[in-house]
Amino acid sequence: MTASATLHTVRRLPRTLALRLGVPVVAVVLWQLAARAHGSVFFPTPARIVEHGYHLWFSGPAGRAFLTDAAVRDLLPSLGRVLAGFALAAAGGIVLGLALGRSRTVYALCDPVLQFARAVPPPALVPVFVVVFDLGTPMQLASIVFGAIWPVLINTAEGVRGIDPLRLDVAATVRMRPAERIVLLYLPAALPRIFAGLRLSLSLSLILMVFSELLPGTADGMGFQLTDAQTRSDLLTVWAVMVLLGALGHLLNSVLLTVERLALGRHHAAHRS
Amino acid sequence: MLRIDHLGHRYDDGPDVLQDIELTVPEGQLVTLVGPSGCGKSTLLRCVAGLVRPSAGRITLDGEVVDGVPDRLGVVFQDYSRSLFPWLTVRENVALPLRRRGLPRAQRHAAAVAMLEQVGLADAARRHPWQLSGGMQQRVALARALAARPALLLMDEPFGALDAQTREDLEDLLLRLHRAQGMTTVLVTHDIDESVYVADRVVVLAPGPGRVRADLPVALPADRDQIATRGLPEFIALRTEVGRAVRQGTATPPPRPLGHL
Ligand SMILES: Nc1ncnc2c1ncn2[C@@H]1O[C@H](COP(=O)(O)OP(=O)(O)OP(=O)(O)O)[C@@H](O)[C@H]1O
Numbered sequence: 116m117t118a119s120a121t122l123h124t125v126r127r128l129p130r131t132l133a134l135r136l137g138v139p140v141v142a143v144v145l146w147q148l149a150a151r152a153h154g155s156v157f158f159p160t161p162a163r164i165v166e167h168g169y170h171l172w173f174s175g176p177a178g179r180a181f182l183t184d185a186a187v188r189d190l191l192p193s194l195g196r197v198l199a200g201f202a203l204a205a206a207g208g209i210v211l212g213l214a215l216g217r218s219r220t221v222y223a224l225c226d227p228v229l230q231f232a233r234a235v236p237p238p239a240l241v242p243v244f245v246v247v248f249d250l251g252t253p254m255q256l257a258s259i260v261f262g263a264i265w266p267v268l269i270n271t272a273e274g275v276r277g278i279d280p281l282r283l284d285v286a287a288t289v290r291m292r293p294a295e296r297i298v299l300l301y302l303p304a305a306l307p308r309i310f311a312g313l314r315l316s317l318s319l320s321l322i323l324m325v326f327s328e329l330l331p332g333t334a335d336g337m338g339f340q341l342t343d344a345q346t347r348s349d350l351l352t353v354w355a356v357m358v359l360l361g362a363l364g365h366l367l368n369s370v371l372l373t374v375e376r377l378a379l380g381r382h383h384a385a386h387r388s
Numbered sequence: 389m390l391r392i393d394h395l396g397h398r399y400d401d402g403p404d405v406l407q408d409i410e411l412t413v414p415e416g417q418l419v420t421l422v423g424p425s426g427c428g429k430s431t432l433l434r435c436v437a438g439l440v441r442p443s444a445g446r447i448t449l450d451g452e453v454v455d456g457v458p459d460r461l462g463v464v465f466q467d468y469s470r471s472l473f474p475w476l477t478v479r480e481n482v483a484l485p486l487r488r489r490g491l492p493r494a495q496r497h498a499a500a501v502a503m504l505e506q507v508g509l510a511d512a513a514r515r516h517p518w519q520l521s522g523g524m525q526q527r528v529a530l531a532r533a534l535a536a537r538p539a540l541l542l543m544d545e546p547f548g549a550l551d552a553q554t555r556e557d558l559e560d561l562l563l564r565l566h567r568a569q570g571m572t573t574v575l576v577t578h579d580i581d582e583s584v585y586v587a588d589r590v591v592v593l594a595p596g597p598g599r600v601r602a603d604l605p606v607a608l609p610a611d612r613d614q615i616a617t618r619g620l621p622e623f624i625a626l627r628t629e630v631g632r633a634v635r636q637g638t639a640t641p642p643p644r645p646l647g648h649l
């Protein structure tokens with residue numbers, strides 16, 4: 116980015132911020148007013164939901180980053196599962212995608228299977244994993260990995276397949292070794308596609324994390340807390356978990372977008388200009 | 389020394405693209421290859437580079453049969469923006485062929501910077517290719533091709549995408565580097581003036597299927613100058629001869645008399 120373009124962005128920052136924050140603020144205010152006017156126990160006001168969530172999870176001792184026992188019991192296991200599941204899906208998807216994308220023949224052979232596996236709605240597989248694995252974390256991790264791996268895998272393979280043939284010629288004429296090819300050519304060239312896949316996989320991981328925790332036999336996690344609160348007709352907790360899930364999803368997505376910008380910004384500026 | 393023996397090629401079940409090409413390039417010679425579009429110049433170059441396996445004949449480089457990309461080879465492609473890796477710095481791009489030499493990282497970088505100095509781009513070492521002008525990018529590509537001191541340099545229309553002034557600068561740079569490093573060089577070009585200006589020898593290919601139509605030595609003084617050399621009667625005569633050989637057989641027939649209409 117040039118200096119003048121940077122300056123331009125900085126000048127526009129207040130306006131951009133106002134626009135980006137304005138709509139959510141208005142939405143929350145409207146929600147607050149509507150819920151208060153209605154006064155239903157099924158639709159508590161956002162202020163009460165936030166207050167409830169705060170007492171439930173974030174009013175703990177300072178030494179434990181203000182986390183309460185409930186937070187340690189329900190939030191940390193879920194967070195661990197979604198991060199571990201996403202990491203495994205990402206790593207597995209990139210490795211398999213590289214392997215598939217490098218060979219036209221292997222890709223052609225595997226394509227029908229891939230298209231089929233991708234077309235199965237991931238939650239439909241969860242009951243299978245319940246049978247194969249024991250209930251609990253292994254089953255939940257398997258559900259996340261198997262459901263979320265496809266977008267990364269397919270995008271990585273497509274990214275590698277789409278590499279400019281001239282670049283492959285260059286790699287051949289400078290006599291790159293196979294490992295160097297992966298690090299210096301395949302991965303960087305496929306990186307924009309890989310990140311597109313990662314973004315999809317991340318939201319799938321979150322969905323599958325909650326879904327796998329909804330099943331009977333689960334004793335912790337945010338999904339469990341959701342069903343547990345529902346059976347106790349504790350609607351306030353149900354709402355708090357939903358809001359927290361939304362915030363978590365938004366946070367994870369923002370982290371991924373920042374990583375993407377850092378990784379692609381310098382290397383691929385040429386393609387954006 | 390590069391020897392091409394009875395070389396023929398066709399892609400899959402297509403027609404013959406090259407037929408019975410015979411060409412010997414002595415060590416250190418700079419040969420230019422011209423011919424009408426589609427006559428198989430790039431195909432010939434790709435066979436020599438080991439990127440395409442010819443369907444007939446054989447190629448030897450210093451007595452060794454070319455089977456796969458030869459060891460001491462440098463290649464410059466026409467499209468510099470695609471041939472350079474945008475995610476690497478200029479220095480890292482130039483250092484690419486040095487990895488196979490087994491040099492430690494620091495030495496690779498030093499050698500790459502030394503090579504960049506020779507093409508006048510030492511200051512650009514840490515920048516990225518897309519931050520440079522087209523002419524500068526092609527200098528980087530040239531530096532990359534020569535960084536490992538290849539015995540053979542192949543160039544496929546390397547200056548075709550550049551403006552006239554930049555092209556002349558790069559022609560002179562190539563001549564200077566050729567004199568300094570003495571690598572055997574084969575350069576494909578569309579520009580007949582260029583084919584004479586930089587060459588020790590001009591080879592003209594005929595189309596359909598590609599074969600050698602003319603093989604002309606360039607008897608110009610070794611010191612070339614963009615203005616003076618191009619004004620020499622020998623230069624003009626040779627350029628005319630090359631132009632005629634390229635056009636031979638492809639000239640448009642004279643207009644038919646109007647009376648027939
Ligand atoms: N990969 C390929 N597969 C099939 N046919 C090809 C392939 N590459 C080139 N050809 C054909 O071979 C012939 C020679 O092509 P080539 O690119 O070698 O010509 P050229 O002399 O370099 O042309 P130009 O001057 O336009 O670059 C053309 O008819 C072309 O269509």
Ligand SMILES: [Mg+2]
Pocket residue numbers: 429430431544
């Ligand atoms: Mg060509």
